[in-house]
Amino acid sequence: MTSETKQEKTVLLDQDGHLANREDWSEELAQELANIEDVGELTDRHWKVIKYIQKEFDEQGDAPSIRKLTKESGVSTKELYQLFPKGPAKKAAKIAGLPKPKGCI
Amino acid sequence: MKDILILGAGTSGTMMANKLSKALKSDEFRLTIVDKDETHYYQPGFLFIPFGIYSKEDVIKPKKNFFPKDTNVIVSEIDLIKPEENKVHLSSGDVLSYDYLIIATGTEIRPDEIEGMTDELWKKSIFDFYTIEGALALAEFLDDWEGGKLVLNIAEMPIKCPVAPLEFLFLADDYFKKKGMRDKVEIIFVTPLDAAFTKPIAARELGNFLEEKNINLVTEFNIGRVDNEEKKIISWDEREVEFDLLVTIPTNMGIEAIEKSEMGDELNFIPTDNHTLQSENWENIFVIGDATNLPSSKAGSVAHFESDVLFENLLSHINGEPLTASFDGHANCFIESGDGKGLLIDFNYDTEPLPGKFPIPGIGPFSLLKETKMNHIGKMGFKWLYWNMLIKGRDLPLESQMSMAGKIVPEKEEQETKTLQL
Incomplete structure (x- = not known):
C-alpha cells in the first residue's frame, strides 16, 4: 500500500450491474470490481484475459464467449473458471468495464 | 439464366424456395435447393413426443410435398462452400455454381462436445429431445420409469428454441402428476444462465412457475463433463449435480461444412448483418434462420419473420438497389x-x-x-x-416487425450508482 488515503469515486452502473460508461474504467477500478466479484487480487493471467476481451470488444462490438476466449486468448477453459469462478465471460467483461456479453439469448 | 442456390430445406430454406418461386420468372432464374434429408420435421413437435402427446407421425412429412414444382431438388450432404468462386461442393461429388446463395443450414446438437456425454449412459440414462431419435428414445424410457432425479441441463448458449427446456420441465411436472408419481420424481433445472430465462421480466415470471411446480433451479452451471459411473454432471468450477435421468440440451453448432469452409464463428454460425441478413463477407450470400450468428432467438418464428426481410433484400440486391428491408430481431x-x-x-x-x-x-x-x-x-x-x-410461404396475418401495440411497458428502473474506494 503506497498511499494511506483512498479516493472515492462514484460510477454509474447499467441494469446488469456493469459499468454504464467505459470512461469510468481504470486499472484501479478493475481491481475494485474484482474484489466485489470475489475474484480477488488480479494476477498477470487475469490481465491477459481482461486485455484480450477489451481488444475483442473494440474490434467486434461485443465481449467474446467462453468458447472464443478459450480458442483465442491462450487460456484454457479450466483455468478461465479458476480465474473468474462461475461465469468467466460475464465476470471478466464486468471487471474489464464492458457490458454483459450479448452472446446468450 | 441466373442461378439461385438454397442450402438447407428446413423451415427457412423451404419458405424461401416457395417465396422466390412465386416471384421470379422461370426463364430468368433457376432455383435449386439442397438438403441431406428427404423428411421434413415439424421440430416444435419434438417437445411433445417424450410425454406421448405427439407420435412420430405428427411431426414428419416428405419434404417433396412442400417444394414448388419448378425447383431443382438435390438430396445430398454439403461438403464445402467456396464463396470466392461462387461454388458449392456436395458430398455426392457434384459441384454447383451460383449467382446468389442462401444459406439455411440450421444448427445441430453436438453432445460429443461435452466430455463423457456420449459414453455408456448415452441413450440409456442420458437423452436429448432436439432430434426425432432422441425424443422417441426418451418417450420409451419415460413410459416405464419408476422415478428418481430428473436433471435437465443446458450445456451452453445459444440454443435453438430457448424456451423449449422450460416447456419440457413444465410438461414433465404435469406428466408425472397425471401418472400419480410426482412425489417419486425430483425435477432439477441446471442452467448456465443466472436465472430461468435470458430476459429479466420473463425470467421472473417463469422462475415463479418453477417454484410453484416444485422444480429446483441451479444457475450459472457450465457443464465440463459427465461422470458415467457416479451418474453426475460436473461443472468447470467443480460443482456436481447427481442424476438418475439426464435430459441434455447439448451444445448447438452450425454444420461442419461451414467450419470446413471457414465461414463461421467459433460455433460455426455465419457472421450476418443483423438487419439486412446479408453475409458480412460476401454480397451475393444471404443467411437465414439458425445458421446465422444473429443475437436473436433460434426459432421458427424468427426464421419466418426473417424470410420476409431476406426476400425483399435479395430482390433489391438482384436489381442493384440498396437493401432497405430491416430485420428487428422479432x-x-x-x-x-x-x-x-x-x-x-x-x-x-x-x-x-x-x-x-x-x-x-x-x-x-x-x-x-x-x-x-x-x-x-x-x-x-x-x-x-x-x-x-x-413453410409453403403463404402470408400469415402477422407483421414481420414487432409491434408495441397491446404491450404493457413497465417503468424503467433507475440506473444504479456505486461508490467505490480506489
Whole structure:
C-alpha cells in the first residue's frame, strides 16, 4: 500500500450491474470490481484475459464467449473458471468495464 | 439464366424456395435447393413426443410435398462452400455454381462436445429431445420409469428454441402428476444462465412457475463433463449435480461444412448483418434462420419473420438497389406450461418479452407472458398453420416487425450508482 488515503469515486452502473460508461474504467477500478466479484487480487493471467476481451470488444462490438476466449486468448477453459469462478465471460467483461456479453439469448 | 442456390430445406430454406418461386420468372432464374434429408420435421413437435402427446407421425412429412414444382431438388450432404468462386461442393461429388446463395443450414446438437456425454449412459440414462431419435428414445424410457432425479441441463448458449427446456420441465411436472408419481420424481433445472430465462421480466415470471411446480433451479452451471459411473454432471468450477435421468440440451453448432469452409464463428454460425441478413463477407450470400450468428432467438418464428426481410433484400440486391428491408430481431413463441395451458412471448432485439394482449391490443385472443388456455390452443393450432401455411410461404396475418401495440411497458428502473474506494 503506497498511499494511506483512498479516493472515492462514484460510477454509474447499467441494469446488469456493469459499468454504464467505459470512461469510468481504470486499472484501479478493475481491481475494485474484482474484489466485489470475489475474484480477488488480479494476477498477470487475469490481465491477459481482461486485455484480450477489451481488444475483442473494440474490434467486434461485443465481449467474446467462453468458447472464443478459450480458442483465442491462450487460456484454457479450466483455468478461465479458476480465474473468474462461475461465469468467466460475464465476470471478466464486468471487471474489464464492458457490458454483459450479448452472446446468450 | 441466373442461378439461385438454397442450402438447407428446413423451415427457412423451404419458405424461401416457395417465396422466390412465386416471384421470379422461370426463364430468368433457376432455383435449386439442397438438403441431406428427404423428411421434413415439424421440430416444435419434438417437445411433445417424450410425454406421448405427439407420435412420430405428427411431426414428419416428405419434404417433396412442400417444394414448388419448378425447383431443382438435390438430396445430398454439403461438403464445402467456396464463396470466392461462387461454388458449392456436395458430398455426392457434384459441384454447383451460383449467382446468389442462401444459406439455411440450421444448427445441430453436438453432445460429443461435452466430455463423457456420449459414453455408456448415452441413450440409456442420458437423452436429448432436439432430434426425432432422441425424443422417441426418451418417450420409451419415460413410459416405464419408476422415478428418481430428473436433471435437465443446458450445456451452453445459444440454443435453438430457448424456451423449449422450460416447456419440457413444465410438461414433465404435469406428466408425472397425471401418472400419480410426482412425489417419486425430483425435477432439477441446471442452467448456465443466472436465472430461468435470458430476459429479466420473463425470467421472473417463469422462475415463479418453477417454484410453484416444485422444480429446483441451479444457475450459472457450465457443464465440463459427465461422470458415467457416479451418474453426475460436473461443472468447470467443480460443482456436481447427481442424476438418475439426464435430459441434455447439448451444445448447438452450425454444420461442419461451414467450419470446413471457414465461414463461421467459433460455433460455426455465419457472421450476418443483423438487419439486412446479408453475409458480412460476401454480397451475393444471404443467411437465414439458425445458421446465422444473429443475437436473436433460434426459432421458427424468427426464421419466418426473417424470410420476409431476406426476400425483399435479395430482390433489391438482384436489381442493384440498396437493401432497405430491416430485420428487428422479432420472435414470437408459445410456451406450454402444462395442464392444458400456455404462455406467449413476443419480443425483438430491443424489447424484452412484456405482458399484454396479442395480436389485437386489449383483446387478444392471446395473452402475453400470462398463463391461459387460449395460449395452449394457439400452440397446438400452430402445427396446422406450419404444415399448411408457413413453410409453403403463404402470408400469415402477422407483421414481420414487432409491434408495441397491446404491450404493457413497465417503468424503467433507475440506473444504479456505486461508490467505490480506489
